[in-house]
Amino acid sequence: MLATGADLFGVSGVSLRQQMYYALLLVLEAYVAYLIYRSARVGNRYSRAMVLPLIAMVTLGAFDGVNAHLHLTPLPTYIMPLSVYSFLYFILQMIRDQLVRSQFLESRTLELGYRAALLQERAERDPLTQCRNRGSFERDLPSVIWTARSAGTPLSLLLFDIDHFKQFNDTFGHAAGDMILRGFARTVRAELDKQKSFYRWGGEEFVVLLPGCDLDAAAVIGNRLRRTVAAFLQYEKHPVTVSVGVSVCHGGDDTAQALFERADSALYAAKAAGRNCLRVESPQAAIGEEALG
Known part of the structure; x- marks a missing residue:
């Protein structure tokens, strides 16, 4: 926001924006990693699935940031956006989780239906003779x-x-x-x-x-x-x-x-x-x- 404001007033904020972006990225990702770690420890499956995208973002972002300052490659690199593909793992995990949950709910529904039918049948039967009551x-x-x-x-x-x-x-x-x-x-x-x-x-x-x-x-x-x-x-x-x-x-x-x-x-x-x-x-x-x- 500061860099964009500087650009509006005619001051070049590109360098400042780039430096601040990578600095804030590391800080915010560290905080997000901490929150995800806490959530994963209490059994949140989605938080566990977020670990891979987070590692990919941190790794690629760190490489872009270091390359911007040390010029490790002759050209500037912007490979951190590619980390978005690592979110496919998270999405697939969500889909898998929903499928498993749907199968469980369907199985549970069938089981409860069977139990209800069994209870209904028992309620209608004389336990001694097995005739209807x-x-x-x-x-x-x-x-x-x-x-x-x-x-x-x-x-x-x-x-x-x-x-x-x-x-x-x-x-x-x-x-x-x-x-x-x-x-x-x-x-x-x-x-x-x-x-x-x-x-x-x-x-x-x-x-x-x-x-x-x-x-x-x-x-x-x-x-x-x-x-x-x-x-x-x-x-x-x-x-x-x-x-x-x-x-x-x-x-x-x-x-x-x-x-x-x-x-x-x-x-x-x-x-x-x-x-x-x-x-x-x-x-x-x-x-x-x-x-x-």
Whole structure:
């Protein structure tokens, strides 16, 4: 600034400007080097990447300054500006760092998404039987009803209750009860396809949603499951049986609560009929061991 001001007033400031430039360059670069060194020591990767450009600027600038005073070469040298190319290393380091950071963030996002999905899945699962839990059922049922109503397809519901489950707990202990619950869940799950959702309602009660099945088809499936359980599931040579209630969605103003309550009423009818049987929501359309052979 002083040299430029001198030139404006007609005084040659070229020599002064050149001498002051190299002197100030050394002082300022030394100060910048100190700041970069402090920053690099605390782990700043960008400061570490600045070391090479700084060394290049100091070295080339020192050579230009010495040559200007001692005339080491016949011509003045201005190679210090070439040190700008050394900043390519710094830029490449920044790009590399950003790529690594982006990859890390992407990987972290995927990991967090996986963990969130896992937590969501765990929140929707009964830990003992690995069936979907009651909260999941209450959330899914209205949307399943809406889908069936929109598509004009039937939807039925099976409600299972393990017969005399309290007696198993009282006689053999809760560990035995847990084994029976897990065994029942495995048995039913093995018989269902992916279109049919299986839930643990609570305690010894379970629910199966049957999209595309009318009342008769649901009764056939329910009785098949009931027979399979009775044939293959037992504890200490004591057979395990289930009672089943069946209801069907009637469309229109039929609600999730009404659909479940009709299945619940049919289940109580099956218990009143002696257990190990199936009843549908209409008392006139009862289907049990006799009707299905």
